[in-house]
Amino acid sequence: DAGVTQSPTHLIKTRGQQVTLRCSPKSGHDTVSWYQQALGQGPQFIFQYYEEEERQRGNFPDRFSGHQFPNYSSELNVNALLLGDSALYLCASSLWLQGVIWSPLHFGNGTRLTVT
Amino acid sequence: DAKTTQPPSMDCAEGRAANLPCNHSTISGNEYVYWYRQIHSQGPQYIIHGLKNNETNEMASLIITEDRKSSTLILPHATLRDTAVYYCIVAGTASKLTFGTGTRLQVTL
Numbered sequence: 001d002a003g004v005t006q007s008p009t010h011l012i013k014t015r016g017q018q019v020t021l022r023c024s025p026k027s028g029h030d031t032v033s034w035y036q037q038a039l040g041q042g043p044q045f046i047f048q049y050y051e052e053e054e055r056q057r058g059n060f061p062d063r064f065s066g067h068q069f070p071n072y073s074s075e076l077n078v079n080a081l082l083l084g085d086s087a088l089y090l091c092a093s094s095l096w097l098q099g100v101i102w103s104p105l106h107f108g109n110g111t112r113l114t115v116t
Numbered sequence: 117d118a119k120t121t122q123p124p125s126m127d128c129a130e131g132r133a134a135n136l137p138c139n140h141s142t143i144s145g146n147e148y149v150y151w152y153r154q155i156h157s158q159g160p161q162y163i164i165h166g167l168k169n170n171e172t173n174e175m176a177s178l179i180i181t182e183d184r185k186s187s188t189l190i191l192p193h194a195t196l197r198d199t200a201v202y203y204c205i206v207a208g209t210a211s212k213l214t215f216g217t218g219t220r221l222q223v224t225l
Contacts, residue, residue, distance in 0.1 A: 004159070033212070042203060042215030043160065056212050090159050104150070105213065107159030 002027060004108035006091050012114045013081050019113060021076045025093030026106045031055075032074040033105065034066060035090040043090055049074055050096045078113075086115045120204045125220040128198075134191040136219050138204030141185040147208050149180060151189045153200040154218070160203065163189065194223045 005024045013019050025032050031050045035043035045058035049068035068074045072093075078085055089112075092105040121139040128134040140149065148167050152160040164171055164178045166187075171178045177190040191198055203218040 035215075040217075042217055043213075045212050045214065048211065058212070092159075104162035104165065105152075105160075106162065109157070109159045 004091055004093050004106050006089075006108040006111050008111060009109070010112045010114075012116060014116055015081055015083060017081050018077065018079045019081060021078075021089050021091075021111045021113070023074045023076070023091030023093075023108060025072050025074070025091075029093035029095055029103075029106065030072050031094045031096045032068055032072065033092045033094070034074070034076045035092065035107075036060070037088040037090060037110070039087070046076070081115045083115050086113060088112050120206055120216055122202075122204050122216065122219045124217065125222070127222050127224060128191075128194045130195055130223055130225055131193055134194040134198065134221060134223070136189040136191075136202050136204075136221065137186065138189070139186045140204070140206045143184050143206050144208075147206050149178065149184075149187050150205040150207060150213065151176070151178065152203045152205065152213075152215075153198075154203070155197075155200040160215075163202075194221075196223050196225070199223045 003026050007022045033048040034046040037043040046060050047057040048055050052068045063079045065077045088110040090107050090110045092107045094105050095103040148165050150165040151163040154160045164176050166178045166180055180187045201218040201220050203215050205213050
């Protein structure tokens with residue numbers, strides 16, 4: 001039973017560029033959340049997708065956008081990259097039940113993004 | 117979501133119980149206590165969660181005080197592989213978790 005998989009594992013981009021990160025949820029899960037983890041800090045919630053719609057969003061600018069596909073996989077897009085966007089980006093999957101998430105989040109090992 | 121307070125670091129000898137405290141004095145009646153851990157270079161791993169009763173699973177035990185203002189995660193027999201950052205999170209559901217900086221647990225020989 002595959003867990004949450006993310007690609008790529010590492011990425012180096014230049015300021016001003018755009019980046020797309022990908023996530024496949026754990027088998028049987030239908031909800032994907034994205035988190036940003038700066039060095040030495042805990043993960044910070046970016047947004048969450050269910051049924052191909054953004055359901056909740058954290059305090060992140062519009063440069064951060066996402067998408068969920070019919071197979072529940074998801075992408076995180078970041079435009080106009082800033083040096084401060086350098087971080088570990090984590091994807092987490094879960095089950096959506098009656099409008100809330102009860103199952104624990106299962107996290108992938110993340111994509112390490114470096115912006116130079 | 118309620119804020120949590122955890123010690124920044126703790127040490128534990130291998131084989132001994134590791135008791136990780138968490139204060140959450142502003143917790144609401146419908147909020148759960150979740151514990152996750154993050155081993156270096158990996159994503160966070162779910163450990164356990166509870167509402168008001170003590171909980172136990174194959175990984176750990178969670179003790180929540182009667183007033184629910186604090187809790188303790190217990191790893192009964194810590195091993196070197198339990199060295200990680202442990203996060204205590206209070207949330208209404210698992211939808212949107214607010215992580216703090218956690219407790220860095222170092223298990224030593």
